Amino acid sequence: MSGVLRWILTRLLVMGVTLLGASLVIFFALRLLPGGYESVVLGPLASEEQRQAAAERWGLDQPLWVQYWEWARGALTGDFGISLISQVPVLDELQLRMPVTGTLALMALAAAVLVGVPLGILTGLRSTRRSGGAAGRLVAGLGISIPEFVLGPAVLYVVSVRMSGFGVGSLSRLTEDPVGLVRALVLPAGVLAFSCVAVTARTTRDVVMGVLVEPHITAAVARGERPWHIVRHHVLRNSAVPILTLLGTITAYLLGGAVIVETVFNIPGIGSYMITGLGRQDYAVVQASVLLAATLFVVINAALEIAATFVDPRVSSKGRR
Amino acid sequence: MSEQSEPIVAVDGLVAEYDARGGVAVALAGVDLRISRGERLGIVGESGSGKTTLALALGGLLPGNCRLSSGVVSSCGTTVRAGDGRTARADELRTLRREKIAFIAQDPAASLDPTTRIGRQFAVAMKAQGRPMTPDEIDEALSAVRIERPGEVRRLYPHQVSGGMAQRIAIAMAVARRPQLLIADEPTAALDVEVRSEVLSLIVRLAAEHDITLIWVSHDIPAVRRWCTRAVVMNDGRVVEQGPVDRVLVEPEHPYARELVNALRAGAGAGEQR
Numbered sequence: 085m086s087g088v089l090r091w092i093l094t095r096l097l098v099m100g101v102t103l104l105g106a107s108l109v110i111f112f113a114l115r116l117l118p119g120g121y122e123s124v125v126l127g128p129l130a131s132e133e134q135r136q137a138a139a140e141r142w143g144l145d146q147p148l149w150v151q152y153w154e155w156a157r158g159a160l161t162g163d164f165g166i167s168l169i170s171q172v173p174v175l176d177e178l179q180l181r182m183p184v185t186g187t188l189a190l191m192a193l194a195a196a197v198l199v200g201v202p203l204g205i206l207t208g209l210r211s212t213r214r215s216g217g218a219a220g221r222l223v224a225g226l227g228i229s230i231p232e233f234v235l236g237p238a239v240l241y242v243v244s245v246r247m248s249g250f251g252v253g254s255l256s257r258l259t260e261d262p263v264g265l266v267r268a269l270v271l272p273a274g275v276l277a278f279s280c281v282a283v284t285a286r287t288t289r290d291v292v293m294g295v296l297v298e299p300h301i302t303a304a305v306a307r308g309e310r311p312w313h314i315v316r317h318h319v320l321r322n323s324a325v326p327i328l329t330l331l332g333t334i335t336a337y338l339l340g341g342a343v344i345v346e347t348v349f350n351i352p353g354i355g356s357y358m359i360t361g362l363g364r365q366d367y368a369v370v371q372a373s374v375l376l377a378a379t380l381f382v383v384i385n386a387a388l389e390i391a392a393t394f395v396d397p398r399v400s401s402k403g404r405r
Numbered sequence: 406m407s408e409q410s411e412p413i414v415a416v417d418g419l420v421a422e423y424d425a426r427g428g429v430a431v432a433l434a435g436v437d438l439r440i441s442r443g444e445r446l447g448i449v450g451e452s453g454s455g456k457t458t459l460a461l462a463l464g465g466l467l468p469g470n471c472r473l474s475s476g477v478v479s480s481c482g483t484t485v486r487a488g489d490g491r492t493a494r495a496d497e498l499r500t501l502r503r504e505k506i507a508f509i510a511q512d513p514a515a516s517l518d519p520t521t522r523i524g525r526q527f528a529v530a531m532k533a534q535g536r537p538m539t540p541d542e543i544d545e546a547l548s549a550v551r552i553e554r555p556g557e558v559r560r561l562y563p564h565q566v567s568g569g570m571a572q573r574i575a576i577a578m579a580v581a582r583r584p585q586l587l588i589a590d591e592p593t594a595a596l597d598v599e600v601r602s603e604v605l606s607l608i609v610r611l612a613a614e615h616d617i618t619l620i621w622v623s624h625d626i627p628a629v630r631r632w633c634t635r636a637v638v639m640n641d642g643r644v645v646e647q648g649p650v651d652r653v654l655v656e657p658e659h660p661y662a663r664e665l666v667n668a669l670r671a672g673a674g675a676g677e678q679r
Binding site: 298299300302303304305306307308309310313317318321322324395396397398 | 464466498499500501502503504506507508510512515516517518519520521529530533534562564575578582
């Protein structure tokens, strides 16, 4: 078995263990919350008999490890149970909401890659000039210091009161009208992407500045290579691994940020579904939403890590040492 | 004057200053130097004496925080800095580095792009010089620096080869460009003692074979004496003594040069006893 293949299989195994750990934390952390589903549904005045009957009905009287086993076994086959509040299978709800949140996150991620990375490269290359450094710091400062719950309502106000053209709140299905869905999500995705673009630009800038002072770049300059030749053949490739790592972190941030943006813009996505479920201690909903987010995060990070081994062969050889 | 009789390097009263906290640090304090074509010149001196700054100044490769504040420096017919303060344009410097000067750095592994296979970066570098090479030609260039199985080495990444082999690859890349002037800044500093002599003899042999003028920046006085024809001793940004190696490194006239040579002899003697 080649070294790279062994390294990839190890990463996949680590991914499985991480997901197992995440599922345990999600399940048991929810049970640590005070109250419980029965209290939320029946209210504070319900009798002990009523509580027991409700717990029996939903299997909440079983030992925790039995409940976990039932849930984990179902989750592996795609059965996330039934929402205790709406009585609708959680999977059906997720299938409806996933395209919305996925499109939202992908649009923000695309902005981070398509705007943040080039901006960071340009400011990194111009870092010796004052304009480059100042521009980089300004963009990063603005992006990092304005949170979504401030920017979101501000954008919403400006657009709804001062402008027209973006139909916030009128969402189409991805399969029926993908352009309509993307159009409706432009503003929320813009709000979600704002800090991501800033963080990506700032980090990319720092990475590029770090690569520019590496001896092999000096060697390329000493060989008389043209600046854009050096950028294309040496700087971009050597900057790629930290940027890929950053994109993995940003994915986690996007999944968290989506919760706020979906709430602010009233978007029926996974984030708002999870927040609603959490407020009602709807175990199946919260468990499925968080596990889905964790799976996405772990899968995307593993994919980025595997991609990094193809960009920089030292990554996999470090892992093998 | 014909091109052959003109010095390949002419430095007159060169002053270089680094921006430092609270002012400037003078790295070169009026250096005068002539190097003839075909010479093998060794530049010796303590750390901070200005050796590397001088070597970098010849290719216009000084870092952004260093400036040539006065004097003249000309390499391979290109005036890097004129007496009136004019400096070569960026494209002139690129042409100089691409066509006439080659550098060999201290840390060979670090001077190779870590993300690119050796054969690929060799090809990319040569293409950038306007002299594309086929894989067979690259194999030939690698064989010339005594690399066995060049076809296999071409497919390796820099971190997969030893320091000695990385330095031989860097030498092959430098010499394949057929420069007029080869500047090697402590080319064996990062190598094991066993491979130092081998690498140095390789550089000297290739320089002689291809009629390349060699400037070798080093702390290693015995090696400079063995491999170079002329030596320059630097101290505090000045050339304090220069001439044939057998005179400068055996019976130096300048007190500092004498002190340096004696100190290094004593160090070498202690090393041999150990």
